[in-house]
Amino acid sequence: MTADAAAQTARLVELGAPALAGLTDAAFADLVPDAPAGGGVLVVSPSLVPAADLAPLMVLDGRPGFVVEDMTDLAEFVPIEGELVPDTPLYWITDLERGDEMANWSPAQALPAIRERGRVPLTVSEGISWLLQEPERLERNQCFMTIASRKPKARGGLDSRTPALWISNGTGRDGRERKGAPKVGWCWANNRHTWLGFASAAARTMG
Template sequence: MPAHLPALTTQADRLAALGLLPDDGPLDAAALRSAAAHLATHAPDGSLLVVHPRHLRPSTLAPHLTRSVRTRSGTVDREGFVVVDMADADEFAPTGLEEPLADVYAVVGPDRGEDLANWSPAEAAPELERRGRSPLTLAEGLHWVLQAPDALERNRCFMTIGSRLRKADGTFDTRTPALWISNGTGRDGSQRRGAAKVGWCWWGNRHTWLGFASAVSRVA
């Protein structure tokens, strides 16, 4: 299983160090650190710090999921990426869960749900509800891998079915966001082999190497 997450204040320091929050924005690094310190007073150890996607979009976070990859010429760092046929990743919204309205919140007890590998999203959603767990959103999954890179392991990756895209006619897009490691084939390109990848799977399909990330609760 993935390594224990660092303290919420340490997670805030990591996000601040990446320079993703503008100094003149509604949420700057100082406000982030203050929010993390407040959350640390009541969120359980091992919780995940999440900045609301109105401040940090999935497409902004993805390139920062850097992974060290061994190649014939040595070890290189490869950035994460969003697949070309999911350019609308930022439009996938929290669905079937209560996302805090706070700028910064904590996700309690994240788990990648590998015991549900080879279930379809359609099958896993009611099972997570039966267990009293809430599926992670795409943004939350990205924050998790950013803070704990080994949350993403080859053949042990996960879907984030807490995010779905509602179409103009009111029905849901059948794509389901997921995070896994690129094999560098097809449109990914060999230069992305080993990189963290934001992709998608069909709502009704099963995959032996994808679990379903979920949490116990969210704390603001």
Template sequence: MTEGTGGWPDPLDQAFNRQVAGLVRLGYPELAGMSPADFEALCEPLRTVAHAAVPGPFRPATRSWMPFVLVVSGELVRAEEIVPLLTLAGRADTGTVDRNHGEEGLAPYRPLPELNVPHAGVYLLTDVERGEEFRGIRPADALPPILERGRSPLTIHEGIAVVTHFPEALEKNNCFMLSGSRRGDRRVPAMWISGRAPKLGWCWEGNPHTWLGTASAATRHAAR
């Protein structure tokens, strides 16, 4: 761990440690068939990546923006296995996958090929926004301006990672589409609140919702 000004622990390192520890506490190593030590070792190279990819001075996350998010991909864990680990801030009720995805569940969804999602068990998202400015805008209409800004819509696993590390990002009237994952039809997955818990559902790409924005990130980075 590096030290910040005055000899105190570097705030980026503290944020990175918190995310790794949270994944271990939730049981991600076991789901991936790994020991906690091996899982931590897999994540560790991304610490250096985060220091290079996140410009200083380090700014802590808010409800609508995160400096970086550690993503555990589908190469290690299935989305259906980790949605039930989600909770809202201050709540104990666990996440669910909407049954309206159909008999195949989340299996048909794939990241859009143009996103160049890393082929890695874990990777880093930077400059993550939940995208509330796109509330009330059809997902099909929100995507072009996101791409024009050089940003990238989030995938299902990335949206799960956001709520895992920052449950306060999901709140009433501020939920978000995950337009980076599609299944070859007009369905767009989304993360919202059902009752007192997160739910991974979907909406039609042509339907606007006043409570659903479109989440995005600036970059994705795998360890070298």
């Protein structure tokens, strides 16, 4: 195992990811592919740990992450058409960007722009995995959407929500005790937000 892979595996073990996957620490480590040249971020696939279970492992200033109460169907948000996501428990994403320059864009604008640059938009599990390793990437007024995850409708088309990761203000159903906590929420797919960019990576890889 490469040094980068070992360090990120240790971080996930420390946070408790193996237990959520029903694995021993050693069995979890055995699933980790070597990091790609130049490094990256190790992604915990939803096939190993669902995004809703992974979210509470995010920690910002001592506050654990959470999923908003009106997103009980997070597991139904899957990779959009055209996104090739490895069918493995763990994989890597490389050269991540928060997409701050796209703040106040709509997802409909951001997706083609990301693809035109030869990059891939992040799924919600990839976004969470990034913040597990680098929680400081989430900053107030500089957060991001994960537009590679959408929920298909039974009769065709897509649900109008897009998952996003930001910092709770502790208002409404979030609860005051969650102020400052990292949060998995959603935005309407055609809306713009000055404080949300669009996270992307150069590639997904098995190392």
